[in-house]
Amino acid sequence: MAKLTIPSEELMVGGHVACPGCGAALAMRLLLKGLGPKAVMVIPACCWAVIPGAMPGTCLKVSTVFSSFESTAAMASGIKAGLRRTGRGDVPVVGFAGDGGTADIGIQALSGAAERNEDFLYVCYDNEAYMNTGIQRSGSTPEYSWTTTTPRGLEKRTSKKDMPMILDAHRIPYVATANPSFPEDFVAKAKKAASLKGTRYLHILADCPTGWKHDPSQMVEVGRLATMSHLFPLYEIEEGRLRITWAPSNPVPVEKYLRAQGRFKDLTAEQIEEIQAEVKARWEGLKAREAREKKAVEKEAAPPEVSAAPTPHPAAPVSETVYVKPSPPLHFP
């Protein structure tokens, strides 16, 4: 049996109060392995505001600041500035928020911070709903997923916000997706993100057995299916260049992932087909972008061909690195 190569030191210790099989709890544990003990965490309202335990207990061995629901990125900006001013500018500051706190109520603060290229890592653990308040839809809830505010008759008919791509559109130095079911890829990205400067964004798919309606023992497996089906691809975008970090050569049908969860139990065969088509289109879009940007990098490395040299716009500053414009988002209904 292969052995995991991730650090064995635990910065999240026993005593957390998450539900059994909580993907967000595993995500924090893996994240801290990549970040190290000096990280200062900023946590808004979300399940993770409760998971550390009631005052004065905590399961986190790092300094933790709780923020209001909508202000994680602004609070992190201030903490980083303050640390710089008090001679501790090398301390990694990490915002750790749910999908509601990221895609909905906190997107203003996050977008502002990303545009300013504030020097912190923002981690969104995406369990695709407001779980802490009892499973209401968020902007990150997938189409057709059951939640208490999208009951039958009031289904969600729009796809989830593509947060990594929204952050990528801010031209920040690093954007990546990670999945706790793939711990080595996860920790490697956390480490890389921690080593960079500027705004870095890590988007984690965090299974929530309570809200996704499946047995807690299936957490790692359901998470695995998300990536094995190409529904949640693992990639990173460094300086605007996208690279798929791992992918199955033979994806499993997305139906397998959907049928493993009660929140999708009302889906019709046509709806599943529709989702499968969307997953395929997105995946192909990612592959195409990766190939395009890889080619651009190779070109950059090779001596410029006279005929192919782009004429820079006279007014445009010539940047040192070739920044490849991300492809326009694929169109989804």
Added chain:
Amino acid sequence: MTKELLSGNDAVAEGVRLARAEVVAAYPITPQTTIVERLAEMVARHELAAEYIPVESEHSAMAASIGASLTGARAFTATSSQGLALMHEMLHWASGQRVPVVMANVNRALAPPWNIWVDHSDSMAQRDTGWIQLYAETNEEALASVLQAYRVAEDPEVLLPAMVMLDAFVLSHTYMPVDVPSQAAVDSFLPRYQPVARVEPGSMQLFGSFSPPDLTFMEFRRDTALAMDRARQKLLQAGKDYARLVGGEPLGLIDEYRTEDAEIVLLALGSLAAAARDTVDEFRRNGQKVGLARLRSFRPFPEEEIRSLGRKAHSVVVVERAHSFGSGGPVATEVRSALLGLPSPPAVASYIAGLGGREVTPKHLGALVERATKKETPREAWVGVKELVA
């Protein structure tokens, strides 16, 4: 009228259904969430013909509700604690644009530290926003107050938004028998909203605009102040009309219990009053003249009612779940101010109790009354606070 076993949040949702709200824009927060969930269900099942906007924040919930109301639609939202705090800017906006939005606020403590239990600091902090504020003691009253709030808010002589408060968990999640009125009875009490002005495409209109010092700004504010003053009578009338057309006892600005000859009056809000009733009964059994005044309306403040209580009692014991740092209990402060100028005003004791859901029992309240019998009326005292030891 049917008797149903409902939680406070269910009762609010029933009230919204009966009010035939047309636009619901809301955002979940514990312990308000089940209101939003019930309403989503009602819309999904076509029991409520409303547009349901699952907004991305409370700030947007209030902005969307204001927008809907400006078109002449009956708008509803609900929140709690942090959500209400985040709405603050838009609360002023609602009263400034004179929209009769009705909102339920489930009273909960403000963070940090996080605490989801009952506390009135959230709504007390919004007392100057130009909203009518009604505090419910029971689930049935929460339902009735939603309907009465619309009636008064939409009155052309008022046109102010109104919030209905219910205590976290003690009411919001506790099941009680509730008389649910018939739709016909409610329709007779609360007909369709007839806006004085609404967004009319193709006409030159301004809702807001700007106004420098020498133009209309102060006049607008004074108009709001007068409207809030008129709301006193309108609330009393709505309480009477509701009792006549829909049922139940007429609800006023203040709800008095055994105060006829009371020398000591306990004054409380919300579900604390239920405990206080037991305390009053206990003292009455011993022949002591103790009564209860429950403040139902904090805005408008029932100054006259408080003064008439003050003419009879030697002590008023205010127990409240909020504190204004650097001043004191917000209710006690206003009670004192209302009593000023009486020939022999009663002493006002101010107790801060039950913050963040800390338990307050009839026994606790009894001890406070006991102190008043000995003419001990502290300017400010905190009930049940432990010393924090390191």
